[in-house]
Amino acid sequence: MPEHLKTFEHKKRNWVGKPLKRKEDLRLLTGRGTFMDDIRLPDMKHAATLRSPYPHAWIKGINVSEALNFPGVRGILTGEDVAKMSNPFPVGVPVPPKYYCCAIDKVRFVGEPVAVVVADDRYVAEDALDLITVDYEPLPVVMDIEEAMSPEAPVLHDNIGSNIYSHRFFQYGDMDKAYKEADLVVKGKFHFPKYGSTPIETYGVIASYNPFSEEFVIYNNYQGPFVNHSLVAIALGIPENKMRWIVPTDIGGGFGTKTGLYPSIALIALAAKKTGMTVKWIEDRREHLLASATGTDRVTYMEAAVKKDGTILGLKDKAIDNTGGYIRAPEPGCAYRSTGNHTGGYQIRNLDREVLVVGTNKCLTAPNRGYTCQELYFSLERMIDLVASELGMDTAEIRFKNFIQPDQFPYTTATGGIYDAGDYQKVFQMALDKIDYKKMREEQRKAREQGRLMGIGFSTVVDPSVTNIAYVTLALTPEERAKGHPKSGSGEAVIIKMDPLGKVHVIACTNPQGQGHDTVISQIVADELGVHPDDVTVSNVVDTHDRVYSITTGSYSSRFSSVVTTAVVTAARRLTEKMLKIAAHLLEANVKELEIQEGKICVKGSPDKSMQMRHVAGTAHWNQAALPEGMDAGLYETCLYTMPTSQPPDELDRVNSSNTYGFMAEAIVVEVDPETGEVKILKWASVHDAGTILNPALLEGQVMGSCAHGLGGSLYEEWAYDENGQCITASFQDYLVPTAMEVPKIDIGHVEIPSPITALGSKGAGESSCMSVPACIGNAIADALAPLGVTISELPLSPNKIWHLIQKAKKKR
């Protein structure tokens, strides 16, 4: 571990680690949450968005006159207004496309906003959409990732001149040497699908503009990071302090999808400014499934240079991401976010990477739970199995062979990731034990004799948490970076205060989306201050005018359990320190002699010399003259904690792209119906190291959710388009999210290897299995179909797709 890194001592705790029920449950379960659509402001009008039916077309003209005359319509915003009133969004690529919040003269995907109608209600607004006529001149489309790079492909953005938004080469270690030393080179090509998160609550915005103060007030359900507050201010051409964002108490799910909300915030803000109205827009499900945000689909070519004994000497890969009709921040993060953990849990020191981010006529992207780690691990973990298969080696054995060893932590990867703590062998072994691996292989042998297709799959992957915003600058070369302003950080702000009667209130800005943050904050503060969790209240919404927050604030990249908890602990300790100073002054003792016991501050060894903590609080507020000289009155402490491991990339493009690194092992046993191609999951073990467990009940929920999400990407979910560019999964009838009926029993296990760099030893867990499950199910199905000569290189594996793979293999034989 680099010397400058702060490490924390972890002590035994009373409340942290207990499965406390969520404080949030009562209001949520009784329908008393406050979500976007619950907010109703005086004189509020309603917006509906006209969206392009074409994937690629010039807009030759728009006629809104009939719609404007429709009773109840208050105004219409078109691309012409947007071009006059705003700027394109900045994005970190060498030649940015001109991405406005609305199409100006060209549409580039089905569902792209073309105009906004503001009316007395949403019904009237939608009626008026039908009265707008747009003269489109359709253009040829490009839908395939690799075709997008062809010189013959239709070009989406003339100012770029090709469909390539970002392109870089990276070299870590010495791949040439790895090739020379290798006994064989195994090659694979993998295609990961475009899919999303489809939170229950869709996007929502309410915007108003005050022409006198020239200030926007915008309610929205943005999940963070608040770097995009700056981007919207730039797009609107206003100073940041003239735009106030307020996020409601409750958000109905985010999963990264809601980081794609910010262009809609700008759009509705402009509609409010143009019409002079307070404008509300709630995205409907069709809009969501056409035009919100998905993760990127990716084509990966990968080669592994390996020794006969299974040692992987090096990897060479070329990954092509697709951000759709435009590229918007935080992309091209898709290509760079997993840099530090690119070699997963293995000791692979040599790596050549080529990275491309391209555009096609598809919906735009945003981080999707796991943010491209599912793409990365689908290729890496499938590759491990391909290598094992080439060598005739057991798929568990090859993983053990290449794992980083427990005594190597903290471990710096070839790409600059600093893995804080782990014991990968222990996690994987638990997963193997849970499925009774040896017995399963025996059953598989018997099944194969009967012609049944049974398969066993693993994936053993590193779970990175707490994004270091520095990674985005990898889109620039070291020389280009040296000329610009470096970026780094992962900060989160917390304020803690004790009121005059001795109760505690915490102000955080994590915008929880159902994770139970308020409960965990109460548990942590209860431990730190020696109070009961019920004595702690939490206010946890962002208001950019009223709250202390950081540019990286928000709930994304599983930040809460690492960085927010550390901020809470640090602020609470500052508060304790101040209280001890006050008590020492009042008790005429030395701070070092004091201890906190059951709500009292006592002098060690002198039980009669003590004070109730609430009396200390009372003094701080009510008798300010009694405080030590020079001390501020009151009891408030703030901490804006950033992980010291969040450093900018070095000149060799190495970067610690995240800050804490958990680990997980999936083990899944499947049986494929040889006639129908249906997949039945027989056994599923999911074992996690998320460091210290803060609240086991909440962790269980996160793991279940992430497993279900991973299952969705493996077998069901895909943002699918036909060859003409029409999205064919624009309702929940066709976009298939697994339900309780599709999710089998999952045997969840935990290994706790505390992180030395977080206050409580916790690492992230919110995204977890959605990174590992697609690879694992892919491996299990590949193993099941191996006797037929079928290989698996793409997802989702619908029965139809598996049936076609089987038929194709049969024809070959």
Next chain:
Amino acid sequence: MKPSAFEYFTASTVAEAISLLERYEDEAKIIAGGQSLVPMMNFRVAQPEVLIDINGIKELDYIRQEDDEIVIGALTRERDVELSPLVQEKCPILAEAISLIGHASIRTRGTIGGSLVHADPAAEIPVAIYGLDAKMKVVGPSGERTLEPEEFFLSYLTTSLEPSEILVEVRIPVLPQKTGWSFVELTRRRGDFYIVAVASILFMGKGGVCKEARICLGGVGPTSIRAEEAEEILAGQVITDALIEKAGQKAAEAADPESDYHASAEYRRDMTRVFVQRGLAEARNRAKGG
């Protein structure tokens, strides 16, 4: 996803509904459970100018036996049919088919008549109705008529109902005891519209011989269809594995499926074979009392 404007009427008798239909004809749509119509209106795929709500016509909500027929009022909720002891005993294949529609909350609202007049080629009830040779009773200004499935269903989302007619009743012949039956389907997820559905009914004679077989296919054409050539293979025979295999192949030949995102035409055709074979095996088992 808000519907366009419409006028809304409630009818509390069949006569009232018919007079409203006469007044508005093609402009009007009847709404019962609304489980298909309301989403279609929200997507503005359907934009009726007039909605006639028949949920108040209590006279259309019943399940009873009349001689050798189970008679079900058009407004009877799917969930009530599914859970009816009479249907479960005398016409279990219908209860089974309905149990596969969506989820319980959908079936609690959706009606048997609504599903039939909607005529979705991926709906369960029409497949069972074809297999059962049920009759649909419709009433219009000029009186009532009774239609066979082949007369009632014309095509994708299209029936032979006149604009001022309303479906009031379904009459289903009671299945003799020891009839073998099965209703099997292939779906992506539990409750989804199926890729292929097969209703099989084996009327048994003496000595384990199948007197008559009915095989009805859903999802492989604009309406459900009877796989008649496959049925002929089984009629008058003791049903063997070999016959079942042959019948499946024949049924697949009768299928005329289309490709969509979830299933190619080839896949649907082959799944017709697989599900006919599996369905027949299950039906044969039941006939044996298994």
